[in-house]
Structures are given as C-alpha cells and as structure tokens.
Amino acid sequence: MVEANTSRRSFLKWSAVATAAGTVLPACTAHTPTRSEGSKEGLPAPTADRTVWSACLVNCGSRCPLRMQVKDGTIVQVLPDNTGDDGLFTRQIRACVRGRSMRQRIYSPDRIKTPLIRVEGTKRGAGKWRKASWDEALDLVVEKLRYTYDKYGPEAVYRNYGSGVWNAHVANSGGWNRLFNLLGGRLTYYGNYSYAQIATITRYFYGSEDEQVSNSFEDAALHSDLLVLWGNNPQETRMSGGGLVYTSLWAKIKGKCKIIVVDPRYSDSAAVLADEWVAPRPGTDSALIAGMIHVMLQENLQDQAFLDKYCIGFDEDHMPEGAPKHASYRSYIEGKGPDGVEKTPEWAARITGVPADQIRAFARQVANAKACNISQGWGPQRHANGEHQALAIYLLACVTGNVGIPGGGTGGREGYYWPITEWFDDGENPVKTSISCFGWTDAIDHGPEMTATKDGVRGADRLKTGIKFLLNYGSNMPGSQHADINRTRKILQDESKCEFILAVDNQMTRTTELADVVLPDTTQSERWDLIPSEYTGDMAYLILTQKVIEPLYESRPAFEIVREIAKRMGLEQEFSEGRDLEATVRRMHAKTVAEHPQFPDFDQMLKQGVYRYSNPEGTTVALKEFREDPEANPLDTPSGKIEIYSQQLADMAKTWEFPNPLRGDQILPIPAYQATWEGAEEAKTNREYPLQCIGHHYKQRTHSTYGNLSWLNEAHPQSVWINTLDAQDRGIKDGSEVLIYNPRGKVQIPAKVTARIAPGVISLPQGAWTKFDEHGVDHGGAVNVLTSQHPTPISKGNGQHTTLVQVKKAR
Ligand SMILES: Nc1nc2c(c(=O)[nH]1)N[C@H]1C(S)=C(S)[C@@H](COP(=O)(O)OP(=O)(O)OC[C@H]3O[C@@H](n4cnc5c(=O)[nH]c(N)nc54)[C@H](O)[C@@H]3O)O[C@H]1N2
Ligand SMILES: Nc1nc2c(c(=O)[nH]1)N[C@H]1C(S)=C(S)[C@@H](COP(=O)(O)OP(=O)(O)OC[C@H]3O[C@@H](n4cnc5c(=O)[nH]c(N)nc54)[C@H](O)[C@@H]3O)O[C@H]1N2
Numbered sequence: 001m002v003e004a005n006t007s008r009r010s011f012l013k014w015s016a017v018a019t020a021a022g023t024v025l026p027a028c029t030a031h032t033p034t035r036s037e038g039s040k041e042g043l044p045a046p047t048a049d050r051t052v053w054s055a056c057l058v059n060c061g062s063r064c065p066l067r068m069q070v071k072d073g074t075i076v077q078v079l080p081d082n083t084g085d086d087g088l089f090t091r092q093i094r095a096c097v098r099g100r101s102m103r104q105r106i107y108s109p110d111r112i113k114t115p116l117i118r119v120e121g122t123k124r125g126a127g128k129w130r131k132a133s134w135d136e137a138l139d140l141v142v143e144k145l146r147y148t149y150d151k152y153g154p155e156a157v158y159r160n161y162g163s164g165v166w167n168a169h170v171a172n173s174g175g176w177n178r179l180f181n182l183l184g185g186r187l188t189y190y191g192n193y194s195y196a197q198i199a200t201i202t203r204y205f206y207g208s209e210d211e212q213v214s215n216s217f218e219d220a221a222l223h224s225d226l227l228v229l230w231g232n233n234p235q236e237t238r239m240s241g242g243g244l245v246y247t248s249l250w251a252k253i254k255g256k257c258k259i260i261v262v263d264p265r266y267s268d269s270a271a272v273l274a275d276e277w278v279a280p281r282p283g284t285d286s287a288l289i290a291g292m293i294h295v296m297l298q299e300n301l302q303d304q305a306f307l308d309k310y311c312i313g314f315d316e317d318h319m320p321e322g323a324p325k326h327a328s329y330r331s332y333i334e335g336k337g338p339d340g341v342e343k344t345p346e347w348a349a350r351i352t353g354v355p356a357d358q359i360r361a362f363a364r365q366v367a368n369a370k371a372c373n374i375s376q377g378w379g380p381q382r383h384a385n386g387e388h389q390a391l392a393i394y395l396l397a398c399v400t401g402n403v404g405i406p407g408g409g410t411g412g413r414e415g416y417y418w419p420i421t422e423w424f425d426d427g428e429n430p431v432k433t434s435i436s437c438f439g440w441t442d443a444i445d446h447g448p449e450m451t452a453t454k455d456g457v458r459g460a461d462r463l464k465t466g467i468k469f470l471l472n473y474g475s476n477m478p479g480s481q482h483a484d485i486n487r488t489r490k491i492l493q494d495e496s497k498c499e500f501i502l503a504v505d506n507q508m509t510r511t512t513e514l515a516d517v518v519l520p521d522t523t524q525s526e527r528w529d530l531i532p533s534e535y536t537g538d539m540a541y542l543i544l545t546q547k548v549i550e551p552l553y554e555s556r557p558a559f560e561i562v563r564e565i566a567k568r569m570g571l572e573q574e575f576s577e578g579r580d581l582e583a584t585v586r587r588m589h590a591k592t593v594a595e596h597p598q599f600p601d602f603d604q605m606l607k608q609g610v611y612r613y614s615n616p617e618g619t620t621v622a623l624k625e626f627r628e629d630p631e632a633n634p635l636d637t638p639s640g641k642i643e644i645y646s647q648q649l650a651d652m653a654k655t656w657e658f659p660n661p662l663r664g665d666q667i668l669p670i671p672a673y674q675a676t677w678e679g680a681e682e683a684k685t686n687r688e689y690p691l692q693c694i695g696h697h698y699k700q701r702t703h704s705t706y707g708n709l710s711w712l713n714e715a716h717p718q719s720v721w722i723n724t725l726d727a728q729d730r731g732i733k734d735g736s737e738v739l740i741y742n743p744r745g746k747v748q749i750p751a752k753v754t755a756r757i758a759p760g761v762i763s764l765p766q767g768a769w770t771k772f773d774e775h776g777v778d779h780g781g782a783v784n785v786l787t788s789q790h791p792t793p794i795s796k797g798n799g800q801h802t803t804l805v806q807v808k809k810a811r
C-alpha cells in the first residue's frame with residue numbers, strides 16, 4: 001500500500017474527489033428508483049451536467065461502452081449503453097456488474113498517485129517506497145534501458161504478458177512496443193494465457209496458426225438442433241450484453257436447439273442454459289470422447305463419408321505414408337494400439353466419473369443430431385494435457401461430420417467476426433527470438449539454459465541471455481496471474497537475475513509491489529482511445545472513448561509516458577510523429593474511415609459513442625469453403641486434410657526433450673487421453689493431496705481487475721467450491737473457513753459447500769488478490785498460490801487448471 005507519498009496538492013485533490021464520491025454513493029446504491037425521463041434503466045435521474053462516452057476495456061472478451069455522468073469534473077454515475085435494441089445483430093451492449101462499478105475503480109484508494117521508487121536497501125515486495133518526480137523516475141527508467149541494451153542487448157528486454165488494457169487501439173501496446181522496436185527490439189512471447197494449448201496444437205490438426213473457431217452462436221441459434229457447451233461458460237466469461245451472454249441465451253430462448261453443458265462444475269451457463277449437465281473430472285475430456293466414439297463405432301453412428309473424404313488418420317485405411325501399423329485413432333479405440341486397451345464407455349467412466357450409460361446416451365445424441373455445434377471453451381485446454389484435450393473435442397465434431405455446415409461447427413470456440421478498425425502501428429521488432437508467454441520466470445531464472453527442443457524457444461536454438469529489464473504494463477502476472485506465486489516472488493526478489501522491474505498500472509497491485517519503479521497510468525476515463533469489440537459473435541462495434549475527466553493526482557496516460565521516454569532518448573519524432581494521444585486517436589480513426597467509409601466521422605462518433613456493424617456474410621460458418629470443395633480449398637496441413645493422426649507430431653515426439661519428465665510430458669500423434677502429473681488418476685492414489693483444484697473465471701473480477709472493490713466483493717464473494725460429500729468427510733460446513741494446501745502454498749478462505757461441483761474437485765475462482773499473513777498463508781484466496789509452473793508438453797503453456805491439493809477445516 002502506498003502511504004506518506006501523497007503531496008499536499010494531490011492530497012487536497014484526492015480529498016475533494018473522495019468527498020464527491022462519498023456524497024454520490026447513495027445515488028448508486030439507493031433502493032428507491034423512480035422511473036425518470038432520459039433514463040431507460042429506471043434509475044434516479046443523474047444530477048450531472050454532462051454525459052461523456054467512455055468504456056470498460058478489460059480483457060473479459062467483450063468491451064462495453066459506458067455513459068459517464070459528470071458533475072463539476074467528477075464522475076457521479078456510470079450508465080450503460082442505451083443505443084441498439086434486443087435484435088440478434090443490433091443488440092444493446094450493456095455493461096456487466098463490473099463495468100457498472102467503474103466509478104469505484106477510478107476513485108479507489110489503491111490508485112497510484114505519483115511515480116514511486118523503491119527505497120534503496122529494501123527488498124522487492126517489502127512495500128517501502130519514496131515518492132519521485134516524473135523527471136527523476138523517467139531519467140532512471142531511461143538509464144536502466146540504456147544500460148540493459150548496452151550490456152546485454154535487446155534479448156534481455158521483455159514486456160510481460162498483460163491484458164489489463166487488452167485490445168484498446170492505442171492503450172493495448174501503450175506505445176511500449178513501438179518504443180522498444182525503435183531501440184533495437186525486445187524478446188517477445190508467443191501464445192497467451194487464455195488458449196496457448198489449443199492455439200499451438202491446431203496447426204497439426206486443422207492447419208491454422210491459431211485456434212480453429214467454430215460456427216457462431218448466432219448460427220447455432222438459427223440452425224442447430226444441439227449445442228454442446230464443452231468447458232465453455234458464456235454466462236460468466238462473456239458477460240457483455242453485446243456478446244455471448246446474450247447470443248447464447250437467444251439460442252436457448254428463441255433457437256430450436258437443445259443445450260448440453262460439459263463441465264465439472266454446474267456453472268452459471270449450466271444453470272441458465274442447459275437441458276443436461278455432463279460432469280467429467282477435470283482433464284479427462286479426451287477419455288470421455290474416446291468412450292463416446294467407441295459407442296458410435298459400435299452402433300455405426302460415425303459419419304464415415306466425412307472421415308474418408310476430409311480426414312486422414314482416423315482408421316488404418318487412411319494413414320499417412322510411413323506411419324506405423326495400428327497407430328490410427330480407430331485402432332486406439334478398439335484396443336489394437338500400443339496400450340492394448342479397448343476404450344469402452346466403462347473404461348471412460350472409471351477415468352471421468354461420468355456413468356457409462358450417460359456416456360452412451362450423450363454419444364447417441366451428438367451423433368443423431370442433424371446439426372450439432374460443439375463449442376469448446378478454454379477451460380479444458382488449460383490443463384497439463386490441454387493440447388490433446390482440445391484436439392479430442394475437435395475430433396468429436398469431425399467424427400459426427402459437423403464441420404463446415406450451417407448449425408454445425410469445428411469443435412472449436414464459437415466463431416466471431418473480427419473488427420476491421422485500424423491499429424496503432426508498433427513498427428517491426430528486429431529480434432526474432434521468442435519464448436512461450438508462460439516461460440518468462442524461467443527466462444529470468446536460467447534464460448541461457450533454455451533451448452528450442454527443451455523449452456520451446458522459437459526463432460533461435462537457445463536464448464543468449466536472461467531477462468534483465470522487465471516491464472509489467474497492464475499486467476498482474478508477477479503478483480497474481482502467473483502460476484506458483486511463491487516461486488515467482490522468490491525469483492523476482494533476486495536482483496542478480498532480473499536487474500530492473502518497471503510497473504505501469506493505475507492501481508497499486510501485488511505486481512506493482514514487486515517493482516523497482518512504479519509509474520501511475522490513468523484509467524480509461526482519463527484518456528482518449530478507440531476500443532473495438534472482441535469475441536462478440538457476428539456483430540462487431542467500435543467505441544470512441546473520450547477523456548471524461550482530467551487525470552487524477554499525477555497520473556498520465558501510458559502513451560504520454562512513453563512519449564516522454566522516447567523524447568529523452570532522442571526518438572520523439574520517430575515515436576509520435578509529433579502527435580499527442582488525442583491527435584493519434586483522431587489519426588487512427590481517420591485511417592479507418594478512409595479504408596471503410598461506412599464508419600461515422602470523428603465528430604459523429606463523439607456524439608454517438610458506439611458504432612455497430614455486422615458480419616457481411618450473415619453468420620459465421622467455419623471452414624465452409626473446405627467443406628464445399630476440399631480440393632480447391634485445402635487446409636494448411638501437409639495432406640491438405642484434417643489430420644487426426646499427425647506425422648509432424650510423431651516426428652516431434654522423437655526430437656523434443658523432456659529432461660525431468662513428469663507423467664504426461666509426451667507428444668502423441670492422435671487425440672488420445674493422457675494421464676498427467678497432478679491429474680484425475682493421480683488424485684485417486686495420492687493420499688496427501690487427493691483433490692483436483694481448478695480456478696474458474698469469476699463474475700467478481702476480470703482476472704484480478706476489479707478484485708479490490710468492495711461493491712464487487714460484496715456482490716460476488718470469494719470462496720472455494722467444494723462438493724457436499726468431500727465437505728462432509730472433512731467436517732466442513734457451508735461458510736466454514738478452510739485451509740487449502742499443497743507443497744507450493746497455503747490458502748485460507750470460506751467454503752461454498754455445494755452439489756454444483758463434481759466430487760473430488762474444488763474450484764477456487766482465479767484472480768483474487770493475495771493477502772499473506774506472517775506465516776505465508778494467503779487469506780485472499782489466490783489460486784496461483786497453489787498452481788504449478790510446469791509447462792504443458794507442446795505449447796509450453798499454462799496448465800493452470802491442473803493442481804492437486806488437500807482441504808481441511810481451518811482452526
Ligand atoms: N490459475 C489461473 N491463472 C490464470 C488463469 C486461470 O484460468 N487460472 N487465467 C489466465 C488468463 S486466461 C489470463 S488472460 C491472465 C490475465 O492476467 P493479467 O493480464 O495480468 O490480467 P489482470 O489480472 O486483470 O491484470 C491486469 C492489470 O492491468 C491493470 N490495468 C487495468 N486498466 C489499466 C490501465 O488502463 N492502464 C494500466 N497501465 N493498467 C491497467 C489492472 O489494474 C491489473 O493490474 O491470467 C491467467 N492466469
Ligand atoms: N467474469 C469474467 N469473465 C472473463 C474473465 C474473467 O476473469 N472473469 N476472463 C476472460 C479471459 S482473459 C478468458 S481467457 C476467458 C476464459 O474463458 P475459459 O477459459 O473458457 O474460462 P474457465 O472458467 O477457465 O473455463 C470454462 C469452464 O471450463 C470448466 N473446466 C475446467 N476444467 C475443465 C475440464 O477439464 N473439462 C471441462 N469440460 N471443463 C473444464 C470450468 O469449470 C469453467 O466453467 O474468460 C474471459 N471472461
């Protein structure tokens with residue numbers, strides 16, 4: 001926490017704001033709304049003098065416009081979008097409970113008020129700061145940048161993964177990427193924490209460099225008779241009214257499809273949308289699918305014509321040249337492969353916990369549907385065997401011939417129409433070496449030991465140097481979101497490893513606490529930007545966000561911070577071409593309009609705030625061309641077909657190294673089930689840590705963002721979901737304080753005892769802020785105190801839903 005750093009001027013400014021916020025609080029929480037003119041919400045009329053468009057732009061997969069009510073330079077109320085309607089392609093982009101709490105984030109006591117420098121001689125994370133002037137702080141950053149480039153070269157400079165300002169046209173990079181590129185480049189990362197496993201593995205199956213999305217929910221609503229939400233929870237993870245919370249509900253209410261949810265947790269999507277719930281143990285979906293395909297083969301329900309024409313590797317008659325005998329997927333199912341085990345529903349039931357009869361019934365429903373959209377979320381692939389979990393779900397869509405037809409899908413995530421607006425130009429990074437986004441703590445700890453075939457270094461055989469200059473901008477990785485927080489903190493506290501850490505945020509977080517210098521960014525309401533939609537299905541939009549209020553305290557928009565650094569390094573003209581942030585935003589908008597004249601001009605956007613447009617093709621039907629003519633439109637795989645057996649993966653299995661392999665560290669050429677370290681099967685035999693712990697994405701926060709607000713803590717408290725039977729065994733009652741622990745850490749938090757989670761599984765919603773006591777026990781409920789940094793085998797990504805723990809009543 002920052003104390004004693006606030007200057008008198010900013011203190012006075014702060015008290016004024018606090019008082020203003022204090023006086024208006026009741027307006028927001030009042031329970032006596034009267035329907036008033038100008039307010040569609042039925043809220044009390046705002047006592048504001050102006051309404052200005054802003055937005056919530058956190059990385060929740062959507063973006064929501066906000067209509068800020070401003071009085072005397074203070075935001076007194078936050079209202080959602082009031083344009084659009086309830087049409088499938090013209091929907092209102094209503095903010096969720098988080099965006100509507102924006103005012104509490106803007107005026108939070110955790111706001112960073114001035115630049116801060118860690119007090120010399122104190123440890124990183126000790127929380128001892130001295131207030132610095134902008135000049136002093138920026139000079140220090142410039143000195144450290146020069147030193148790092150001179151002494152270690154550009155590969156030692158790293159901007160950490162961070163999604164706090166995701167996808168804003170300017171704030172997304174904040175100008176940092178452009179600056180680094182002008183300075184000679186930086187070590188980059190590939191992949192992301194969201195879907196590293198599926199993004200990497202897809203190229204071997206469908207041949208695309210990213211995940212292969214499925215048909216959109218709009219398409220499902222109009223054309224499917226069965227929608228399977230497979231580890232996919234749109235009601236909680238896509239909460240914008242402009243996005244999938246709405247289109248999935250539309251599919252339920254107005255569509256003709258039945259909905260099945262496959263999730264170890266009875267999620268909000270299961271509660272709101274599902275006709276049926278299938279609850280496999282985490283990390284066992286590929287076994288469930290093997291059991292289902294066994295049923296289909298026994299009953300001849302597979303779409304053999306599709307498999308023969310569009311795929312290789314399903315059976316022995318369609319294998320690539322040189323593949324060994326009995327290596328096809330069908331041989332694996334029939335027990336003719338190397339393991340000799342037939343994948344009957346009973347076999348699958350023992351691994352997954354799903355009863356064999358339910359597996360049979362589920363298989364028949366999927367196979368007999370005329371058009372079934374299997375829509376895969378990213379929960380299943382955020383596991384130790386995530387790559388093959390994702391492949392197996394793709395496979396089910398292929399075996400049932402649903403790929404490329406209206407109402408069907410690829411087995412990937414629901415499709416979308418990507419916004420077409422202009423992006424800030426980052427320039428080109430001269431450094432071609434990259435690491436997996438999950439590999440940065442290793443690159444700090446032992447960078448030069450990291451190689452291509454062992455650690456997935458790309459663009460070079462090995463790293464030349466470790467990371468020496470770390471930027472955390474809009475990122476809460478070090479303190480909250482990366483795995484194994486205790487290990488991460490320890491690595492960062494060793495100043496001989498990473499020599500300089502810069503954090504740029506607007507809240508004092510568990511990450512900024514670990515930095516050497518902290519710079520105060522503004523919130524979105526204190527700066528200009530263009531914000532596109534993201535995963536919103538077939539309707540896209542653009543929001544012009546304005547500087548609603550003056551930057552609080554001494555904060556500055558990141559873009560202006562970077563411009564100052566560029567100036568000190570003699571690069572201002574190259575960096576900004578003489579434009580400030582507002583001018584940069586205006587220019588980008590002008591470029592968008594020049595390319596797409598249908599977009600309203602800037603003055604019109606100032607008035608209307610948000611501009612909607614939709615997919616010119618109607619709804620997204622993924623791989624339609626391939627389905628129509630696979631010869632003319634081959635996939636980018638070696639065979640041009642869907643590769644259920646991948647020779648490339650078989651070859652990688654021979655060359656990639658796993659020096660200290662854990663169970664599951666292997667590369668398989670087919671989407672077979674792999675038991676893993678800390679997986680479902682290990683849970684059954686591990687007496688010390690017998691519970692599987694996942695950490696779902698939760699309504700209270702977007703990751704850690706919004707996690708420090710009392711309104712949201714009250715609306716959606718942090719607690720650990722535990723099954724009634726597991727709780728009974730341990731004498732735990734609903735609301736009891738429990739200790740969750742494993743060798744990596746300890747968390748103490750109230751229990752939510754519920755039948756809404758499968759026995760043997762707990763879920764501690766990810767993203768909570770740690771609150772360590774003097775014994776190192778976290779009372780905030782941060783799941784990453786427990787998770788492992790061990791990377792997944794192929795993408796070297798984050799299997800953060802794979803963790804074994806024990807739970808007991810806390811004394
Ligand atoms: N165990 C576990 N861990 C996970 C996951 C999981 O499922 N389980 N999920 C992973 C996933 S999918 C992701 S995407 C990552 C997300 O991890 P992060 O990208 O680190 O996301 P946040 O925790 O929201 O942190 C974003 C930071 O940006 C800051 N911020 C917000 N607005 C601004 C701004 O305007 N300017 C600046 N400078 N900063 C701002 C916020 O205050 C916050 O500190 O977490 C990953 N971690
Ligand atoms: N409210 C809110 N919304 C968010 C975010 C947030 O933090 N809060 N984060 C955003 C971001 S960056 C991302 S990447 C997405 C994440 O979106 P997802 O990755 O899809 O979200 P998760 O909650 O990790 O997983 C989805 C569901 O999968 C289940 N699950 C976990 N393991 C398994 C498994 O092995 N098999 C099956 N079948 N199901 C499993 C979980 O219980 C959960 O209900 O959400 C985005 N939206």
Ligand code: SF4
Nearest residue numbers: 056060064096099240
């Ligand atoms: S968190 Fe996402 S859904 Fe909620 S208001 Fe913000 S952008 Fe919209």
Ligand SMILES: [Mo]
Nearest residue numbers: 059193194195
């Ligand atoms: Mo994510």
